[in-house]
Amino acid sequence: MNFQPLTPDLIAAFEQIVGEAYVLTAQRAEADVYADYGRDHTEDLHFAPDVVLRPGNVDEISKIVRLCHEHHVPVTARGAGTGLSGGALPVHHGVVLSTERLNRIIQIDERNLQATVEPGVINEAFQVAVKEVGLFYPPDPASKGSCSLGGNLAHSSGGPKAVKYGTTRDYVLNLEVVLPTGDVIWTAANTLKNSTGYNLTQLMVGSEGTLGIITKVVFRLLPYPQHNILMLVPFRREEQAAEAVSAVFRAGVIPSGMEFMEREAIAWSSDYLKIPLTLPEDIKAHLLIELDGQDMDQLYKEAEQVYGVLEHYDVGEILLADNATQKDELWKIRRNIGNSVRYNSVYKEEDTVVPRAELPTLLKGVKEIGARYGFKSVCYGHAGDGNLHVNIIRGELTDEQWNVGLRQPITEIFELCVKLGGTISGEHGIGLVQKGYIGIALQETNLELMRGIKKVFDPHGILNPGKIF
Amino acid sequence: MNFQPLTPDLIAAFEQIVGEAYVLTAQRAEADVYADYGRDHTEDLHFAPDVVLRPGNVDEISKIVRLCHEHHVPVTARGAGTGLSGGALPVHHGVVLSTERLNRIIQIDERNLQATVEPGVINEAFQVAVKEVGLFYPPDPASKGSCSLGGNLAHSSGGPKAVKYGTTRDYVLNLEVVLPTGDVIWTAANTLKNSTGYNLTQLMVGSEGTLGIITKVVFRLLPYPQHNILMLVPFRREEQAAEAVSAVFRAGVIPSGMEFMEREAIAWSSDYLKIPLTLPEDIKAHLLIELDGQDMDQLYKEAEQVYGVLEHYDVGEILLADNATQKDELWKIRRNIGNSVRYNSVYKEEDTVVPRAELPTLLKGVKEIGARYGFKSVCYGHAGDGNLHVNIIRGELTDEQWNVGLRQPITEIFELCVKLGGTISGEHGIGLVQKGYIGIALQETNLELMRGIKKVFDPHGILNPGKIF
Numbered sequence: 001m002n003f004q005p006l007t008p009d010l011i012a013a014f015e016q017i018v019g020e021a022y023v024l025t026a027q028r029a030e031a032d033v034y035a036d037y038g039r040d041h042t043e044d045l046h047f048a049p050d051v052v053l054r055p056g057n058v059d060e061i062s063k064i065v066r067l068c069h070e071h072h073v074p075v076t077a078r079g080a081g082t083g084l085s086g087g088a089l090p091v092h093h094g095v096v097l098s099t100e101r102l103n104r105i106i107q108i109d110e111r112n113l114q115a116t117v118e119p120g121v122i123n124e125a126f127q128v129a130v131k132e133v134g135l136f137y138p139p140d141p142a143s144k145g146s147c148s149l150g151g152n153l154a155h156s157s158g159g160p161k162a163v164k165y166g167t168t169r170d171y172v173l174n175l176e177v178v179l180p181t182g183d184v185i186w187t188a189a190n191t192l193k194n195s196t197g198y199n200l201t202q203l204m205v206g207s208e209g210t211l212g213i214i215t216k217v218v219f220r221l222l223p224y225p226q227h228n229i230l231m232l233v234p235f236r237r238e239e240q241a242a243e244a245v246s247a248v249f250r251a252g253v254i255p256s257g258m259e260f261m262e263r264e265a266i267a268w269s270s271d272y273l274k275i276p277l278t279l280p281e282d283i284k285a286h287l288l289i290e291l292d293g294q295d296m297d298q299l300y301k302e303a304e305q306v307y308g309v310l311e312h313y314d315v316g317e318i319l320l321a322d323n324a325t326q327k328d329e330l331w332k333i334r335r336n337i338g339n340s341v342r343y344n345s346v347y348k349e350e351d352t353v354v355p356r357a358e359l360p361t362l363l364k365g366v367k368e369i370g371a372r373y374g375f376k377s378v379c380y381g382h383a384g385d386g387n388l389h390v391n392i393i394r395g396e397l398t399d400e401q402w403n404v405g406l407r408q409p410i411t412e413i414f415e416l417c418v419k420l421g422g423t424i425s426g427e428h429g430i431g432l433v434q435k436g437y438i439g440i441a442l443q444e445t446n447l448e449l450m451r452g453i454k455k456v457f458d459p460h461g462i463l464n465p466g467k468i469f
Numbered sequence: 470m471n472f473q474p475l476t477p478d479l480i481a482a483f484e485q486i487v488g489e490a491y492v493l494t495a496q497r498a499e500a501d502v503y504a505d506y507g508r509d510h511t512e513d514l515h516f517a518p519d520v521v522l523r524p525g526n527v528d529e530i531s532k533i534v535r536l537c538h539e540h541h542v543p544v545t546a547r548g549a550g551t552g553l554s555g556g557a558l559p560v561h562h563g564v565v566l567s568t569e570r571l572n573r574i575i576q577i578d579e580r581n582l583q584a585t586v587e588p589g590v591i592n593e594a595f596q597v598a599v600k601e602v603g604l605f606y607p608p609d610p611a612s613k614g615s616c617s618l619g620g621n622l623a624h625s626s627g628g629p630k631a632v633k634y635g636t637t638r639d640y641v642l643n644l645e646v647v648l649p650t651g652d653v654i655w656t657a658a659n660t661l662k663n664s665t666g667y668n669l670t671q672l673m674v675g676s677e678g679t680l681g682i683i684t685k686v687v688f689r690l691l692p693y694p695q696h697n698i699l700m701l702v703p704f705r706r707e708e709q710a711a712e713a714v715s716a717v718f719r720a721g722v723i724p725s726g727m728e729f730m731e732r733e734a735i736a737w738s739s740d741y742l743k744i745p746l747t748l749p750e751d752i753k754a755h756l757l758i759e760l761d762g763q764d765m766d767q768l769y770k771e772a773e774q775v776y777g778v779l780e781h782y783d784v785g786e787i788l789l790a791d792n793a794t795q796k797d798e799l800w801k802i803r804r805n806i807g808n809s810v811r812y813n814s815v816y817k818e819e820d821t822v823v824p825r826a827e828l829p830t831l832l833k834g835v836k837e838i839g840a841r842y843g844f845k846s847v848c849y850g851h852a853g854d855g856n857l858h859v860n861i862i863r864g865e866l867t868d869e870q871w872n873v874g875l876r877q878p879i880t881e882i883f884e885l886c887v888k889l890g891g892t893i894s895g896e897h898g899i900g901l902v903q904k905g906y907i908g909i910a911l912q913e914t915n916l917e918l919m920r921g922i923k924k925v926f927d928p929h930g931i932l933n934p935g936k937i938f
Contacts, residue, residue, distance in 0.1 A: 202671035456921030
C-alpha cells in the first residue's frame with residue numbers, strides 16, 4: 001500500500017471536524033495516555049499512531065474517513081483496546097480512530113426485544129442495562145467489564161455463554177457503518193429474518209475494522225433467564241474432562257456455560273485473585289458447568305442428567321455453588337485466567353477451535369508439541385464450543401526462541417486444528433499476530449475472494465491495513 | 470451481460486462430462502418434463518432453458534461451470550423448484566443445472582452434533598434422518614416435503630420454527646462451493662465459532678445462486694426436543710391476534726411456532742384439504758402456537774403463561790391439540806395455505822417482514838392499500854418473526870391490472886415495511902419478481918457494494934443472471 005504521511009493541514013482539518021480537545025498527538029498528549037493508543041492486550045506489542053482522534057458521532061467519523069480516503073492515510077478503528085490478536089494496533093501508523101465517545105445506549109425496545117446502541121458501549125454496561133428491563137444480551141467475553149461492543153463486533157467475540165446462545169454475530173440485526181469512502185449505510189433491517197440481497201451485516205461482523213467502521217448496532221435480545229445452577233467439576237485426567245463435554249450434549253442437555261480449565265489455569269487465577277481454592281494433588285483439570293433457564297425445577301432435572309453423565313468419569317468432589325457470591329467467585333476465577341497469565345509472564349494466545357468432540361485430541365496434541373519444542377502452555381477455554389485458548393508462556397525463552405523459534409510449533413498446532421475440522425481463531429480474530437498463519441486455515445482462492453471484497457469496499461486500502469491477510 | 474449462445478460443441482462437451490442420459494434438451498426430453506425445469510412455484514412464470522444438466526458430483530459441476538465461464542454461458546442452479554421469488558428461473562436461458570442427483574446424506578456425526586449433506590437432499594428427509602438418532606434440524610419451510618436444502622440455503626429459508634430456532638442461515642457451519650470460475654472452495658471450518666477472515670459462509674447463504682453453487686453443507690444440529698404442545702387460538706379481531714404475538718414474548722416465553730392466519734387463509738386451506746374445522750362467524754384470525762422442549766412439566770407451565778397472556782384479548786375457544794394426529798392436521802392446514810391459494814387462483818406472494826410488534830400496523834396497512842387499489846389478499850405467516858406472507862389474489866384482474874396495475878400498491882406495501890423498520894423479503898429471497906422493488910429496501914450504496922462483490926466472484930456474470938439487482 002502506498003500511504004501518504006499526515007500533514008499539518010490534515011491535522012488542522014481533523015481539529016475542525018472533531019474539536020481540538022479530541023485530537024491527540026505525541027507532542028501534546030500525556031506520554032502514557034498517548035502510548036496506550038498504540039497497544040492492546042496482545043503480548044507486549046506497540047505501534048505509535050501519528051494522531052489519535054476521538055470523534056463524537058457518525059458525521060464526524062464520516063468526514064474523517066472521507067479525508068483519509070482522499071489523502072491515502074491509514075485509519076485504524078479502536079474500541080477499548082482489549083483485543084488479543086493485535087486488531088487495534090496501528091501497524092502502518094496514521095490515524096487511530098477511537099470510538100470511546102460513541103457510548104450511548106440509544107434505545108431499548110421492549111416491545112420488539114431489540115436495542116440500538118453505539119459501538120463504544122462497554123459490553124457489561126449493556127448487559128446490565130437490558131437486564132434492568134428483564135432482557136438478556138448473552139455474548140460475554142472474559143473482558144466484558146472493559147471491552148466495547150464495537151470491538152466484539154469486529155472479531156465476532158464469544159464468551160462462555162456462546163455454547164448455548166451463540167456469539168456476537170448471532171445477535172446483530174442491523175449495522176450503521178461508515179465505509180472507507182466516508183459513505184454511510186445501514187447494512188440490513190431491524191428484523192429477525194432477512195433474505196433481501198447479500199448479507200452485508202455478517203460480512204461486516206468479524207471483518208476486524210478492515211471494511212468499515214461500525215457506528216450503530218441494532219441487537220436482538222432474549223428474555224432474561226431467571227435461574228441458573230453452577231458446578232465446578234474436578235477431573236483426575238485432562239482428556240476425560242474434554243471427553244465429558246461432548247457426552248453432556250449427547251445426553252440432550254445444552255449448558256449455558258461449559259468451560260475447561262487445566263490445573264495451572266485455575267491455580268494461577270485463584271492465586272492472582274487471592275481466592276482460596278482447594279486443589280487436591282491428583283486433580284488435573286476442571287469443567288465449570290452452568291445451566292440456566294426460567295424454571296428451577298427444570299434446572300434441577302438437567303443437573304441430575306449432568307451428574308448422570310459425570311458418573312462415567314473419574315471425577316473428584318463436585319462443587320455446587322450454593323449462593324450468588326460463590327457463583328461470582330467461580331466465574332471471576334475463570335474470567336481472570338488470562339489476566340493471571342499476563343501477570344506472570346508475557347504470553348502468546350492461540351485461539352484454537354475444533355469440533356467439540358475433537359477437543360481431547362487437540363489438547364493432547366498441544367501438550368505433545370509443547371514438550372517436543374520445549375515451551376510451557378496454559379490451556380483453558382470454551383470447551384462446549386471446542387474453543388481452546390492456548391497460552392504459550394514466554395518464561396525464560398530468549399528473543400530468538402520467542403520471535404522465531406515458536407513459529408514452527410504454532411504452525412503445527414494450527415495444522416492439527418485444521419486436520420481435526422477446526423480453524424485457527426474461534427473468537428479473537430486474525431488481526432496482526434495470526435496473519436502469518438492464515439494460509440493454514442484458508443485456501444489461496446478464499447484469500448483471493450477476501451482481498452477482492454476488501455478492494456470493493458476500500459479501494460485505497462486505508463482501513464486497518466496490515467491485518468488478516 | 471454479453472452472453473454467448475450454446476453451441477453443439479458445448480452440448481457435446483456437457484455430454485462428455487455428465488453422460489448423455491443427464492443432458493436434457495427440448496428436442497429429446499418429454500415436453501412436460503423439460504418445461505418443468507423452466508418454472509418454479511412463482512406465479513405462472515416460465516422461461517425455457519437451452520439445456521438442462523443433471524450432474525452427479527462436485528467434479529462434474531466444476532467442469533460444467535468452468536466451461537460456461539470460459540464461453541460466457543449463463544448457469545442457473547436449481548434445487549427442487551419450490552421457490553416463490555423466481556430464483557430458479559433461467560431468465561437468460563442457457564444452462565439449468567439441477568442438483569437433484571446430489572442427494573446424499575454423507576454423514577451424521579453424533580459425537581459433534583453435525584451432519585454433512587449434499588444440496589439435493591429434501592428438507593424433510595434430512596429432518597427424519599437426524600431425528601432417528603435423536604437429533605434436530607429445525608428449519609422447516611412450508612414446502613419441507615419437497616424443497617431441497619440447497620434451495621433453502623440459496624434463500625436462507627425459514628419456516629415456523631425459525632421464531633425459536635432461527636433460519637437455515639443459523640445452522641450452516643461450512644459450505645463446499647463451486648465458484649463461477651469452476652474453482653472449488655470450502656468457505657469455513659466445521660466449528661461452532663469462527664473468527665478467521667471474512668464470513669464467506671454467510672455471504673453465500675441467501676445469495677440465490679449468484680455467487681457460487683453449493684455442493685456440500687456441514688450443518689450443526691440440536692438434541693431433538695422430546696415434547697410439544699400445540700394450540701389454535703381464535704381471535705375476534707385480527708389486530709389483536711397480531712398484538713398478542715408480542716405480548717407472549719414479553720411474558721418470557723419463546724414458542725417454537727407462532728403462526729398467524731387470517732380467516733380466509735385457514736378456511737381456504739381446510740377446504741382444500743377437506744379437513745373439517747369449525748369457524749364461528751365472529752372469528753377473524755387465528756394464532757397457531759407451539760411450545761417445545763425436553764420436559765412436559767415445563768411445557769405445561771409455559772402453556773399456563775401463554776393462557777395468562779391470552780386472557781387479555783378477545784379470543785374464542787382455544788383448541789389444545791390432544792394427540793399427534795390432531796397436531797399433524799393443524800400443521801397441515803397451516804402448511805397448505807399457499808397450495809390452497811394457488812389452487813384457487815394465480816397469486817403474487819409478498820414476503821413482508823417487520824419487527825414483531827409492528828405486525829398489527831403492517832396488516833392494517835396491507836388491507837387498507839388493498840381496499841384502495843381494489844385487490845384481495847390472503848395474509849398469514851410467521852408472526853413470531855414479524856414475517857407476514859401477503860398473497861395477492863389474481864381473481865378477475867385483467868392482464869393490465871395484474872402486470873402493471875399492482876406495481877404501485879406493492880410499492881406502497883414495501884415502503885410501509887421499510888418505514889416500520891422492516892424489509893421486503895424475510896425468507897423467500899428477491900429472485901426475479903421482487904428485483905424491481907429492491908431499491909425500496911436498500912440504498913444505492915448497498916447495491917453498489919453487492920454488485921462489486923458479485924463481480925469479484927463472477928467476473929463474467931454467468932451465475933443466475935437477472936436476479937436480485
